[in-house]
Amino acid sequence: MSRIAARFTALAKAGRKALIPFVTAGDPNPEVTVPLMHAMVAAGADIIELGVPFSDPMADGPVIQAACERALKHHVSLRKVLEMVKQFRAQDNDTPVILMGYLNPVEVMGYATFAQAAQSAGVDGVLSVDLPPEEAHDFLDELKKVAIDPIFLLSPSTSDERVRKIAAVASGFLYYVSFKGVTGANRLDVGAVAAKLGSIRKLTQLPLGVGFGIRDAQSAADVSAVADAVVVGSALVNRIAELADQPEKIAATVSTVLTEMRRAMDAQPAQAVQR
Template sequence: MTARMTARFADLKRQNRAGLVTFITAGDPDDRTSAAVLRALPEAGADVIELGMPFTDPMADGPTIQAAALRALKAGHRLSKTLAMVRDFRAGDDATPIVLMGYYNPIYVYGVDRFLADAKAAGVDGLIVVDLPPEEDRELCIPALEAGLNFIRLATPTTDDARLPAVLQNTSGFVYYVSVNGITGSAIPDYSRVASSVQRIKRHTDLPIAVGFGVKTPEGAAEVAAHADAVVVGTALIDVLARSLDAGHATPTTVDAVRGFVEGLARGVRSAKRPAPAAQEDRP
């Protein structure tokens, strides 16, 4: 893991609580508002931030995140501006891990080596690139690891025990468990299965397990936080942002609306009842 990611999950473990991972799309609805939202997330209780790289064809995302990407692109946002957002954020926050999430095409167009160097220099901690399977690790995953960035994989309910070793082989930072099949925002997870799914993955890795897709409320976040190492919320957060807009443009309520929603999620995560940590053996 990068130093920031290691420190954050170690701190969460000491507190015996799950982390809150929040997703926003960079540049949505415009660069200035997006930067203000980004700064507000840690203040509101986010422990890790996923920052979406806008793309014209986000195949794994539902209508909400697709619309966010289109708003950002229409406002002139590009990958270079995403990196600039991270660099500016780091001037005031050098502790919160930031993971860029998206698709390979914008990175390929930017240039892999140039992108990795610029991302590292800007203060990015990791990448989630949803359309590069383990069989394509030489394209980006291995170079990212060599550049000192985490490469975070997604596991799903259909990722069985035979497939998990390949998924986890070069994964670092944390494992993102997608608790429902389908696109983002498509369904509510079956919380009764989260515990068993997390435990199954933990038999294959010591990495933290973050669970997302379908978490929409503080109560749902608490359900997941009782078993996972982190809870990921994206679509519901973007929905709150979108409802604050006027014809696609930011209003005076936009940043506060997002902040208030994340504060509620953070309270939910922190209220989760978790098993007491295992007692440490006494050592001479």
């Protein structure tokens, strides 16, 4: 069983939902990232999503685009991100780490080379935003060889037929994008999310994470009532942006936000999930 599947199984047994923070690797500088990952785990993160900086993050809003630009000023390449994961693994062998980013850095490295390097660094899942299953065949083969979970997105516009197609090749969990738009926008409608998750659950047994638009403890708790995992990105990256000139304060500030989310999620009475 992969680290990700094991983590979801354990959480389900404990009646808890996964909190998945997203930060861009190397933002605002490469020294911040590994200590920040450890701090997030201490603050209640169950899985860490690490953004791989890309020059043209088409699916992201201004907050994460700016994070990519800060990291790229320090030339944080995919190889450097993998080194960070390796460093993190030296002290934490349990917390799953997912790389999230765009295909081109992986394409240029080569799928096989990337898959092997990611495995040896201790990566558990990979989400390539601009790689739908239709184009993913060769990439999936390489990930399978090294037992890394391919994480795919679902959106409000994804049809039942596509949910089936995507669920058939995904593992670990499915990441539901809560609205049509880019990261960081404020358009979360928990009722609409709950309805769509209900119909997706009829089509797959995979755990369902929800991201986009989760900004505070309240929205994290609301989403955790209907999802298996809550992904929070821009809300954290915003704090990092504000502290770009005081990087020593980042870990504590991000931890405070996560601690509040964790507390609110754990206080949320769990709703019976229809399977």
